[in-house]
Amino acid sequence: MDAVTFGVLGAVTAGRGPHPLALKGLRHRAVLARLILARRRVVPVARLVEDLWETPPPRAVGAVRTFVGDLRRALEPDRPPRAPARLLVTEGPGYALRAAPDAVDAWRFEAAVAEADRLPAAQAPERLRAALGEWRGPAYAEFGTEDWARGERSRLTELRLRAVERRAELLVELGRAAEAVPDLDAHLTEHPWREESWRLLALALYRTGRQADALAVLRRARALLAGRLGIDPGPRLRRLEAGILAQDPELDPPGEPADAAARLWTRATEAYDRTVAAGARARLESTVGLLRSLAVTGGGGLEAAREHRMAAVQAAEETGDADLAARVIGAYDVPANWTRSDDPELARRIVEAAERTLAVLPGAPSADAARCRLLATVALESRGVRSPRGPGAAAEAEDIARRLDDPALLAFALNGVFMQSCTRAGLAPRRDAIGAELVTLGLRHGLVNHEVLGHLIRLQARAALADLTAADEHARAADRLAERHERPLVAVFTAWYRALREAVSAGSSPGPSDSPGSSGSSQDSAEAAYRSAAARLDGAGMPGLERGLLPLALLGLRLSRGRPARVDPGADWGPYRPWAEPFALLAEGRDTEARGALRALPEPPPDLLYEALCCAEAALALALGDRPALRRTYDRLLPAAGELAGAGSGLLTFGPVDGWLAAIRRALEE
Numbered sequence: 001m002d003a004v005t006f007g008v009l010g011a012v013t014a015g016r017g018p019h020p021l022a023l024k025g026l027r028h029r030a031v032l033a034r035l036i037l038a039r040r041r042v043v044p045v046a047r048l049v050e051d052l053w054e055t056p057p058p059r060a061v062g063a064v065r066t067f068v069g070d071l072r073r074a075l076e077p078d079r080p081p082r083a084p085a086r087l088l089v090t091e092g093p094g095y096a097l098r099a100a101p102d103a104v105d106a107w108r109f110e111a112a113v114a115e116a117d118r119l120p121a122a123q124a125p126e127r128l129r130a131a132l133g134e135w136r137g138p139a140y141a142e143f144g145t146e147d148w149a150r151g152e153r154s155r156l157t158e159l160r161l162r163a164v165e166r167r168a169e170l171l172v173e174l175g176r177a178a179e180a181v182p183d184l185d186a187h188l189t190e191h192p193w194r195e196e197s198w199r200l201l202a203l204a205l206y207r208t209g210r211q212a213d214a215l216a217v218l219r220r221a222r223a224l225l226a227g228r229l230g231i232d233p234g235p236r237l238r239r240l241e242a243g244i245l246a247q248d249p250e251l252d253p254p255g256e257p258a259d260a261a262a263r264l265w266t267r268a269t270e271a272y273d274r275t276v277a278a279g280a281r282a283r284l285e286s287t288v289g290l291l292r293s294l295a296v297t298g299g300g301g302l303e304a305a306r307e308h309r310m311a312a313v314q315a316a317e318e319t320g321d322a323d324l325a326a327r328v329i330g331a332y333d334v335p336a337n338w339t340r341s342d343d344p345e346l347a348r349r350i351v352e353a354a355e356r357t358l359a360v361l362p363g364a365p366s367a368d369a370a371r372c373r374l375l376a377t378v379a380l381e382s383r384g385v386r387s388p389r390g391p392g393a394a395a396e397a398e399d400i401a402r403r404l405d406d407p408a409l410l411a412f413a414l415n416g417v418f419m420q421s422c423t424r425a426g427l428a429p430r431r432d433a434i435g436a437e438l439v440t441l442g443l444r445h446g447l448v449n450h451e452v453l454g455h456l457i458r459l460q461a462r463a464a465l466a467d468l469t470a471a472d473e474h475a476r477a478a479d480r481l482a483e484r485h486e487r488p489l490v491a492v493f494t495a496w497y498r499a500l501r502e503a504v505s506a507g508s509s510p511g512p513s514d515s516p517g518s519s520g521s522s523q524d525s526a527e528a529a530y531r532s533a534a535a536r537l538d539g540a541g542m543p544g545l546e547r548g549l550l551p552l553a554l555l556g557l558r559l560s561r562g563r564p565a566r567v568d569p570g571a572d573w574g575p576y577r578p579w580a581e582p583f584a585l586l587a588e589g590r591d592t593e594a595r596g597a598l599r600a601l602p603e604p605p606p607d608l609l610y611e612a613l614c615c616a617e618a619a620l621a622l623a624l625g626d627r628p629a630l631r632r633t634y635d636r637l638l639p640a641a642g643e644l645a646g647a648g649s650g651l652l653t654f655g656p657v658d659g660w661l662a663a664i665r666r667a668l669e670e
Contacts, residue, residue, distance in 0.1 A: 002016045002017035003016070003100065003103060004016050004021070004075050004087060004099075004103065005103050005104070005105075006032070006036055006097075006099060006103055006104045006105070007104075007105045007136065008033060008036055008037075008104065008105065008106050008139055008140050009105045009106055009109060009134050009135045009136055009137070009139050009156070010135065010136030010137035010138070010139075010141050011136070011137065011141045011142055012029045012030075012032060012033045012036075012140060012141075012142065012143070014032065014074070014075065021074045021075065022074055023071070023074060024070055024074075026142065027052055027063075027067055028067050028070055028071055029142065030051070030052055030143060030146075031048060031052070031064065031067045031068060031071060032071055032097070033140055033143055033149065034048060034051055034052075034148060035088070035095060035096065035097035036097060036099070036104055036106075037140075037148070037149065037152050038096065038097070039107075040096060040097065040098055040099065041096060042091045042092055042093070042094045042095065042096045043094045043095060043096065044092075044093040044094035045061055045064055045065075045093060045094050045095070046093070046094075047094070048064050048094065048095070049061060049064060051146070051147075051148040052064070068088060068095055071088055072085050072087075072088050075087050075088055076088075086098070087099070105134045106134075106139065106156055108131075108134060109131050109132075109134045109135070109156075109159075109160075110159065112127055112128070112130060112131035112134075113128065113131050113159060113163050115127060115408055116128045116131065116163075116166070118331065118333070118408055119408070119446070119447070120292065120448070120449050121170055121173065121174060122174060122448065122485050122486065123446055123447070123448050123449070123485075124166075124167075124170050125167050125170045125171050125174070125176075125179075126446060127446055128163050128166060128167040128170075129167060130446075131163060132160065132163055132164065132167070135160060138153065138157070139152070139153045139156040139157060140152065140153050161187075161191060161194065164183065164184075164187050164197075165187075165194070165196050165197055165200060167180075167183070168180040168183060168184050168187075168197070168200045168201075168204065169200055171204075172200060172203055172204050172207060175207075175253050177203070177204040177205075177207040177208050177253065178204070178208045180200065180201075180204045181201065181204050181205060181208070184197055184200055184201040184204065185201065188201065192224050192228075193224075193225075193228070195221070195225070195233065195234050195236070195237055196236075198217060198218070198220075198221035198233075198237060199236050199237050199240055201217050202214040202215075202217045202218050202221075202237075202240055202241075202244070203240060203251065205217060206244050206251055207251070207252070207253045211244060211247075214244055215241070215244060215245070218233075218237060218240065218241045218244075221233060221237060222237075288309075288312050288328050288331040288332060291305040291308060291309055291312065291332065292305070292331060292332050292333065292334055295332075295334045302489070302540075302541035302542070303541040305334075306342065306343055306346060306541075309332060309346070309350070310346055310349055310350065310353075312328055313325070313328055313329055313350065313353050314353075315328075316328035316329070317353060317356070317357070322357055322360045322361050322362070323361075323362075323367070323370065325353070325357045326357050326361055326367075326370035326371075326373065326374055327370065327373075329350070329353055329354050329357060329373070329374060329377055330354075330370060330372075330373025330374055330376070330377055331373075332377070333373070333376070333408075333411075333412040333415075334449075335411075335415055335449045335450050335452070335453035336380060336383070336415060336419065336453075337418075337453055337456045337457055337460070337493065338542065338544060338545050338608070339383045339384055339419055339422055339606075339607035339608045340383065340384045340544040340545070340575070340605070340607050340609075341381070341383055341384060341544050342541070342542055342543050342544035342545070343543075343544075344384075347381040347382070347383075348381075350377065350381045351377075351378050351381045351382055354374045354375075354377045354378050354381070355378065357374055358371065358374050358375070358378075361374070368400050368403075368404060369400075369404060369406065369409060371400060372397045372400040372401050372404070372409055372412075372413060373397075373409070373412060375393040375394070375396050375397035375400070375413075375416070376393075376394070376397040376401075376412045376413045376415065376416040377416075378390065378393040378416075379391075379393045379394035379397060379413075379416025379417065379419055379420050380415060380416045380419050382419070382420070383419040383420075383607065384605045384606060384607045385605075385606075386423075386603070386605060386606050390419070390420045391420040391423065393416065393420075394413070394416040394417045394419070394420040395417070397412075397413040397416055397417075398410070398413045398414065398416075398417050400413070401413040401414075407441050407444070407445040407447065408445065408447060410441060411438060411441050411442070411447050411450040412450075414434055414437060414438055414441075414450075415438075415450070415453065417434055418431060418434045418435075418457055420606075421434065422606045422607050422608055422610055422648075423606045424606075424610070424636070424639060425610055425611050425614065425636055425637055425638075425639045425640035425657075426638075426639030426640040426641075426643065427639075428460075428461045428464035428465050428640075428643060428648050429461070429465070431457055431460065431461045431464075431648070432457075432458055432461035432462065432465070434454075434457060435453075435454045435455070435456075435457030435458035435460075435461060435474075436454065436458060437454070438450050438451065438453055438454030438457065439451055439454035439455060439458065440454075441454075442454055448481060448485050449487070451481060452478055452481045452482060452485075452487060452490060455474040455475075455477045455478040455481070456474070456478050456490070456493055456650065458470070458471075458474045459471045459474040459475050459478065459493075459494075459497055459650050460608065460647075460648050460649060460650035461648065462474065463497065463500060463644065463647040463648065463650055463653075464611075464640075464643045464644060464647045464648035465642075465643060465644075466642070466643065466644050466647075466656075468501060468504065471497065471501075471650075472501075475494045475497050475498070478490050478493070478494055479491065479494050489540060489542070491536065492533075492536045492537060492540050492542070492545075493650060493651075495532070495533040495536050496530075496533040496536075496650065496651040496652075497650045497651070498529065498533070499526065499529035499530045499532070499533040499553070499651075499652075500647060500650065500651055500652055500653055502525055502526040502529040502530075503526040503529070503530070503553075503556070503557050503560070503652065503653055504644065504647075504653060505526070526557055527554060527557060530550060530553045530554060530557070530652070531550065533651075534546075534549065534550040534553075537549070546574075547572060547574025547575065548572060548573045548574030548575055548576040548577070549574075549651065549652070550571075551567075551568065551571040551572070551573055551576075551580065552573070552576045552579075552580075552609070552612070552616075552652065553651065553652035554566075555567065555580070555583075555616065556612060556615070556616075556645075556646055556652050556653055556654040556655070557652075559615065559616070559619050559654055559655070560645075560653060560654050560655030561655075565583040565586075565587070565619065566587075567580050567581075567583040567584045567587065569581065569584045575605075576609075576613070576616075578597070578600075578601055578602070579601065579613055579616045579617065579620075580616075581597055582594045582597040582598050582601075582620050583619075583620065585597060586620070586623055586624070591624065594620070594624060595624050595626060598617070598620045598621060598624060598626055598629055599626070599628075599629065601617055601629075603636070604617075608648050608649040608650075608651075609646060609649050609652075611637065611640050611643065611645040611646055611648065611654070611657065612645055612646030612649065612652065612653070612654050614633050614636045614637050614645070615633075615637070615645045615646065615654035615655070615657075615660050616654070617629060617632075617633050618630070618633040618634075618637070618660050618663070618664055621633060621664075621667075622663060622664070622667055625667070627667075627668065630664050630667055630668055631668065633660075633664065634661060634664045634665070634668070637657055637660060637661060637664075638661065640657045641657055641658055641661060642657065642658060643656075643657045644656060644657070645657045645660060
């Protein structure tokens with residue numbers, strides 16, 4: 001049987017599925033409305049009597065009990081006689097309505113507005129539109145004159161008005177000003193005293209090329225405010241009018257993503273300066289929201305967000321408010337699919353701040369969501385670091401998120417779980433499951449960034465499992481979403497995947513080393529594809545991905561074809577230099593030094609290139625006949641049998657793991 005749902009954003013109603021429930025008279029609905037307003041808390045019978053009657057009749061308490069009995073029969077018609085009620089319960093001196101968090105339209109509306117504040121700017125307008133769709137009329141419509149309803153009606157109405165304005169503001173900033181105009185027009189017809197709405201309408205008109213209409217709107221606002229309220233327009237309206245008359249370039253519509261990123265960053269830094277100067281905590285949280293939106297633009301936006309993120313965290317910690325620090329640290333839920341940090345020092349400092357905040361956060365259940373975000377942050381920022389803390393934090397965050405049943409929180413936690421899923425070889429199936437759940441969460445709850453992340457994770461995992469047909473589908477899905485929602489960084493990863501695809505094709509028909517013909521041309525084609533993909537990294541703002549990637553990909557291309565390694569010691573090998581230098585020593589005939597370098601190699605870090613670096617070590621061990629190194633790499637690679645080595649990165653490959661295992665076995669048997 002469908003669960004019972006309740007409506008108070010309009011007339012007070014109850015229903016089961018599409019069928020309304022009969023609630024009898026006005027006072028029955030008043031009792032139900034009063035219990036909904038209490039938000040699952042107990043309302044004493046004496047308070048219900050006081051609220052329902054100005055002058056209570058002699059048998060008012062009995063009447064209330066009758067109303068409650070009638071409501072129980074309507075809400076739970078199949079409840080056996082004498083069985084305790086499960087929904088409208090008796091507790092202590094009164095009654096409580098134990099409705100589910102999503103069973104009341106007002107509660108859903110508030111949750112959706114709060115969720116929109118956490119979403120990237122491109123996703124928030126649609127979430128707010130859906131939230132505003134919950135409204136059917138004035139809140140608690142038939143009880144507008146009742147004292148007990150007045151405060152809640154005013155609060156919900158103000159929240160609705162701010163949601164309308166916030167959606168319009170987002171549309172204007174996203175370059176979709178024309179979409180904001182009709183709703184703002186209708187909004188101002190009902191609420192003409194809202195100065196912010198007048199400002200947004202004028203700005204939206206100006207950005208759609210209607211300068212004269214924009215000025216006319218500002219004149220109407222001036223006349224109305226003066227005529228009805230006897231006041232002049234506020235400073236924001238006056239500045240906008242002056243800017244329109246001067247055709248200030250700052251009022252122009254957003255341009256290309258890079259320009260939009262610069263504009264967002266300017267506003268973020270201004271907001272941060274105001275925060276520090278005025279101690280405005282809400283502004284500090286808003287600044288982090290802007291940084292989060294800025295990060296997904298890539299390039300300079302990502303670098304700027306990274307550069308200033310720690311300043312926001314420090315400012316929050318300096319307030320001494322653990323809740324604020326938790327919100328600021330945990331608000332930066334930018335999806336990440338690369339398991340090596342772009343700035344290890346910043347990551348270390350963020351983890352330390354998160355751990356400090358976790359240590360002082362209250363242990364009450366009300367802090368669970370904040371605790372989950374802090375733990376997910378620890379897991380994300382500990383990527384590529386071999387320590388039990390990262391996987392432990394990821395598992396704890398996932399447990400909390402599932403218990404709270406919060407989709408956005410779960411998506412954030414799963415990102416942390418993914419970052420900690422490379423502790424050994426052969427974990428591609430686990431990552432594939434994580435990606436699949438993220439895609440589902442994104443589709444069901446409008447979490448576009450995490451939907452994209454899910455497709456990229458599945459691309460990587462299916463490539464590792466040699467299921468390139470499925471990987472192709474996820475690459476196309478990620479590209480479609482990126483184009484629709486302006487996520488330029490996605491194309492960097494899909495371009496690298498297509499280079500990997502070319503490399504796999506180049507390895508499908510091996511031939512004599514360096515001989516002319518199809519195999520040589522396919523090798524050249526794969527190398528060209530890698531170089532083309534590498535060019536996309538220039539200015540992408542992802543040094544953790546960029547450094548050393550191209551030379552490592554080219555090394556894998558040669559080794560997967562059974563060709564001798566050609567290592568340019570002068571290339572930027574970045575973090576992969578320890579695996580490259582022994583090849584250079586070997587090429588120079590310095591076998592003893594190469595053997596020493598091989599034996600000094602650490603275990604590869606727990607990231608998506610774990611198997612690739614194991615294969616590089618295996619190639620060195622095979623060339624030098626180093627049996628301990630061969631046994632070590634064999635044991636590390638064995639869990640990934642059947643996979644394509646390195647393809648779990650979605651970027652490059654060292655060929656089939658089975659080929660490396662067979663070569664190591666042959667060498668150990670000699």
